[in-house]
Amino acid sequence: MALLARRAAMALLARRARRAATKAVSLGDSGVELAIPAHFRCPISLDLMKDPVTAPTGITYDRESIEAWLDTGHATCPVTHAPLRHEDLVPNHAIRRVIQDWCVANRSHGVERIPTPKIPVTPVQASELLFELAESARRGDAAVARCAEVVARVRELARDSERNRHCFASIGTGRALAAAFESLAAANGAPAGGILEDVLDALVSMVPLDEEAARILGSPCSLGSLIAIAEHGGLAGRMNAVMVIKEIVSWEGAFTDLTGKVDEVVDALVKVIRAPICPQATKASMVATYHLARFDERVASRLATAGLVPVLVEVLVDADKSMSEKALAVLEAVLASEEGRESARAHALAVPVLIKKMFRVSDLATELAVSAMWRLGRAPQDGEDNDAVTRCLVEALRVGAFQKLLLLLQVGCRDATKEKATELLKMLNKHKGVGECVDAVDFRGLNKIS
Incomplete structure (x- = not known):
């Protein structure tokens, strides 16, 4: 059986090599079609080899392709099925030089010389x-x-x-x-x-x-x-x-x-988010602040007092998907603290931005936006301003939160998000007569669902 499998594999690779030998490719801007010699192609990828290596079985592969094959759990030569390890691969300098010479000879056709690995x-x-x-x-x-x-x-x-x-x-x-x-x-x-x-x-x-x-x-x-x-x-x-x-x-x-450095770490991270160095640093700072805020509510309070909530709201206005998800995750975690909720309720854009992000980014962003809005609309705890909570819920109604939450329940979501959306609808229903504004886009969505 093993011999038959090896023969079948060798036959398959031979057929692929013959197809590769007759296959013409368009190279460069000249539009000229040029056939790459079969022995210059990797038996696995059928592409021109850039770093040819030879196995003990005598078969030559491109290093990237054969190492990817071995890294996926295979421990044999793809052609002969003989045992093969990374250490067994030997650079084939001779075929690499021939390939480089061929590239130079066909430079006029737009072929670039492969660099010496x-x-x-x-x-x-x-x-x-x-x-x-x-x-x-x-x-x-x-x-x-x-x-x-x-x-x-x-x-x-x-x-x-x-x-x-x-x-x-x-x-x-x-x-x-x-x-x-x-x-x-x-x-x-x-x-x-x-x-x-x-x-x-x-x-x-x-x-x-x-x-x-x-x-x-x-x-x-x-x-x-x-x-x-x-x-x-x-x-x-x-x-x-x-x-x-x-x-x-x-x-x-x-x-x-x-423990003794939390405040300093928070200040450094908030500074990077407030005055961005580059998107990569901003995203890394947000991930770090998320972990810190989730770890301890006192850290969430510290992030809020450091002025992070207004910064996150402003970031969310024009953020892409990745940045929106991270900013929403941090904001939702910071809103677990009283200071965070107070800061968000005092910001004119906080509620409109959260409602806007419910259906325009991703499923994860929708869940985070619902959770953040649920934190803002919950019954005020000790020391919180009841009027601020009411204003927050009325503002949510005016920007179409009720219709979006109904649509979310019809479309479907995770159980935890469904529970929060249902609670939010009950909170909003108490204030429906105050100043509800219907969003036509949400009704079009509801009509499609029904």
Whole structure:
């Protein structure tokens, strides 16, 4: 049976190779169709090989294709079904040079010469670099220059290819970089720049970080440096610091080390959201603030008093899907606090924006908007202004909340959202005669459903 399977696979690949040999492709802007020689194509992808490697079976593949095959759980050669491992693949320099010569010869047809691939890093080489990194970081000021060189080399190799990044990640490079960051921060008194920003840049290449790395970075010394860089570092350093803080707070076990630094972390994150560096940093800050607010209602109160609610409402006005979902998630979490609800009820755009986002972004955004509106419309708790709650519900009626909630219940949603939508309808029904304004768009939706 195994022999028959191998023969069938070889026959299939042979047919594909013959089709590839006769298949003409259009290359460049000239519109000229040029047939790529069959032995230049990878047997898996049928594309021109850019980094040919040969298996012990004698079959040559493109490195990216065969490694993807092995990474998906296969442990055999696709053609012969003989056992195959990553370590068995050998670069085929001869066929690569022939392919490059062919590309040069057909340059006039728009064919670009494939670059000479870099040799992948091995686990042994990566381990040696990490050992040297640990030693130089431990020696502190005496070896800062060498530490910077090692960090730059790790960062360069990790970004050369996904294979290299995976190799570094598999041997715990994230933990090693986190330990180096902690050692350097302790030795240099938490500076906001220099070697620490270089280490952060390399750390970001290793995300997602594991819990041990997050705990190391969540120590008071490391966290102090991260906050300093997030507030006063260069643009790249600030973005990387925020992304690393997001990794820390994503692990619940790391929260125990944040107790004495929560206010500082909150201030740094709100500063990035209020004065954006780039979309990536803003989104990372929102994810971090979401985890912080969900972890402790006192943190949600602190975020509200830091002025985050008006900023989030303004972000939501013109945000794309990804930004809207994150901003709504943070807003819903902050509204769990009395200070958050008070701030939202006092903002003229808060209710209209929440109602607007109910059906215009995604299912997740709809659920978050309903939950946020439910928090705002609930019966006032001790110390809350009943008139403010009433004004909030009346405003929701005026911008079409009643019709949208009815439509949501007809279309269907999760049980938790359905319960909140039903409660909201009951709250709104008490004020229907005050100033309801019907949205024609919502009625068109209701007619379609019925």
